[in-house]
Amino acid sequence: MGEILTIKNLSKRYEELTVLDNISLSVNKGEVVVIVGPSGCGKSTFLRCLNGLEDIQDGTVALGGDIINPLKGNKSRSREKIGMVFQSYDLFPHKTILQNLTLAPIKVAKRKKDEVTKEALELLERVGLSSKKNSYPRQLSGGQKQRVAIVRALIMHPEVLLLDEITAALDPEMVREVLDVVLSLAKEGRTMLIVTHEMSFARAVADRMIFLDGGKIVEEGSAQEFFDAPQTDRLKKFLQTFSYDKD
Amino acid sequence: MGFDVLLKGNNMIRLLEGLWVALRISLISVSISIVLGIIVGMLMAMNRRVINAVTRIYLETVRIMPQMVLLFVVYFGATKALGINLSAETSALIVFSFWGTAEMADLVRGALISIPVIQYESSTALGFSKLQTYLYVIIPQIVKRMLPLSINLITRMIKTTSLVMMIGIVEVLKVGQQIIEANRKSSPNAAFGVFATILLLYFIACWPISCFSKYLEKKWEN
Ligand SMILES: Nc1ncnc2c1ncn2[C@@H]1O[C@H](COP(=O)(O)OP(=O)(O)O)[C@@H](O)[C@H]1O
Numbered sequence: 001m002g003e004i005l006t007i008k009n010l011s012k013r014y015e016e017l018t019v020l021d022n023i024s025l026s027v028n029k030g031e032v033v034v035i036v037g038p039s040g041c042g043k044s045t046f047l048r049c050l051n052g053l054e055d056i057q058d059g060t061v062a063l064g065g066d067i068i069n070p071l072k073g074n075k076s077r078s079r080e081k082i083g084m085v086f087q088s089y090d091l092f093p094h095k096t097i098l099q100n101l102t103l104a105p106i107k108v109a110k111r112k113k114d115e116v117t118k119e120a121l122e123l124l125e126r127v128g129l130s131s132k133k134n135s136y137p138r139q140l141s142g143g144q145k146q147r148v149a150i151v152r153a154l155i156m157h158p159e160v161l162l163l164d165e166i167t168a169a170l171d172p173e174m175v176r177e178v179l180d181v182v183l184s185l186a187k188e189g190r191t192m193l194i195v196t197h198e199m200s201f202a203r204a205v206a207d208r209m210i211f212l213d214g215g216k217i218v219e220e221g222s223a224q225e226f227f228d229a230p231q232t233d234r235l236k237k238f239l240q241t242f243s244y245d246k247d
Numbered sequence: 248m249g250f251d252v253l254l255k256g257n258n259m260i261r262l263l264e265g266l267w268v269a270l271r272i273s274l275i276s277v278s279i280s281i282v283l284g285i286i287v288g289m290l291m292a293m294n295r296r297v298i299n300a301v302t303r304i305y306l307e308t309v310r311i312m313p314q315m316v317l318l319f320v321v322y323f324g325a326t327k328a329l330g331i332n333l334s335a336e337t338s339a340l341i342v343f344s345f346w347g348t349a350e351m352a353d354l355v356r357g358a359l360i361s362i363p364v365i366q367y368e369s370s371t372a373l374g375f376s377k378l379q380t381y382l383y384v385i386i387p388q389i390v391k392r393m394l395p396l397s398i399n400l401i402t403r404m405i406k407t408t409s410l411v412m413m414i415g416i417v418e419v420l421k422v423g424q425q426i427i428e429a430n431r432k433s434s435p436n437a438a439f440g441v442f443a444t445i446l447l448l449y450f451i452a453c454w455p456i457s458c459f460s461k462y463l464e465k466k467w468e469n
Pocket residue numbers: 014017019037038039040041042043044045046
């Protein structure tokens with residue numbers, strides 16, 4: 001279980017607003033890290049710094065020993081090793097589902113069309129969407145779109161997968177079908193950093209929980225420690241907002 | 248009905264030549280407008296203060312000024328005020344390109360800013376370079392969105408070229424008038440026949456464009 005992602009002293013500022021304050025974190029291969037925290041605490045910003053969508057003011061992000069942020073020159077090659085799925089639907093509306101999957105492997109990774117198509121069909125099969133291969137994104141439900149977005153990231157063979165509240169925009173009955181896919185990825189040993197508000201899912205999937213607040217990692221630990229014996233008042237208070245007690 | 252005058256001498260040929268003059272002016276200025284409009288539209292979408300101010304004045308000027316006034320300003324004004332000797336056709340090309348570029352740029356800008364940021368970001372996250380993102384993701388979506396409006400603009404430009412006779416260019420409408428004048432005595436009904444024919448000619452010129460647009464829209468429906 002080697003270290004795959006190493007974040008050292010990362011700071012991110014928007015003008016005078018410090019969103020991430022000197023964060024260090026290392027993630028092992030095959031580890032699933034779930035990040036929670038109040039809205040606006042910088043969870044999305046953190047994930048975006050990891051794949052270079054945001055430039056950072058301090059620190060480094062390294063993937064398998066290579067520094068990928070900050071990075072001089074061509075960033076695109078290192079980005080394909082970190083897959084990301086966003087909260088808002090981001091499929092290409094002018095392409096069919098199959099084309100959504102095959103576009104990047106063909107154009108970016110320069111792989112052969114036949115081989116990529118074959119893999120795309122297998123992936124669609126896996127998430128139960130084979131029948132949608134020739135549909136367009138607008139013909140899919142939100143849950144289906146997010147499942148496609150996940151396999152669109154997977155087909156690039158990323159070493160790390162970043163999931164930013166991928167069920168937050170979904171109707172409740174569609175959350176499950178998407179999270180089941182994520183759970184199956186965790187089982188097969190994918191390295192993932194997941195931001196979510198689904199606490200029971202977090203508990204099930206996480207090897208490590210992280211509580212982000214005020215631009216810092218306030219608390220981290222195994223799912224059991226984190227949920228059953230939170231140490232800091234801030235985490236206790238945060239977790240309380242998710243539980244309902246009759247009086 | 249007055250169609251007979253068209254069969255006299257080379258009247259029909261003259262009319263077609265006149266149509267060609269109008270179409271040539273439209274074709275060239277439409278092409279220039281598309282190229283410049285894309286560039287200016289991209290600049291406008293960058294949303295920089297100075298660029299916005301300049302392009303805004305440009306756009307408003309074009310919209311406020313009737314094309315005929317612009318034609319006069321360029322053709323007679325430039326000749327007098329600046330001492331440049333512009334041919335009528337060059338003046339027409341300048342005016343129509345000036346107008347078309349502004350309208351086209353606004354269409355491009357509108358389409359560009361209507362593409363959600365997430366489309367750029369997810370492309371970037373998949374490893375696309377900036378160029379690839381535009382080539383495979385952004386431009387195809389923009390073209391689709393712009394198609395109906397640009398076709399509308401192009402047909403409007405073709406129709407408006409009939410104004411160039413005001414600065415002495417002998418295009419189809421002018422030829423028509425000449426034919427009617429020349430046959431005032433022999434066929435007093437010539438006006439109807441000639442103008443009906445011109446209408447038909449314009450229709451034949453614009454119809455394929457609008458068919459092509461319908462075809463693409465259908466094809467891209469998804
Ligand atoms: N482009 C930006 N410019 C300025 N401030 C931003 C920008 N993006 C995010 N922020 C700010 O950074 C903070 C963290 O945002 P975000 O990472 O989206 O939080 P979260 O995902 O945890 O809800 C927020 O206060 C937000 O207002």
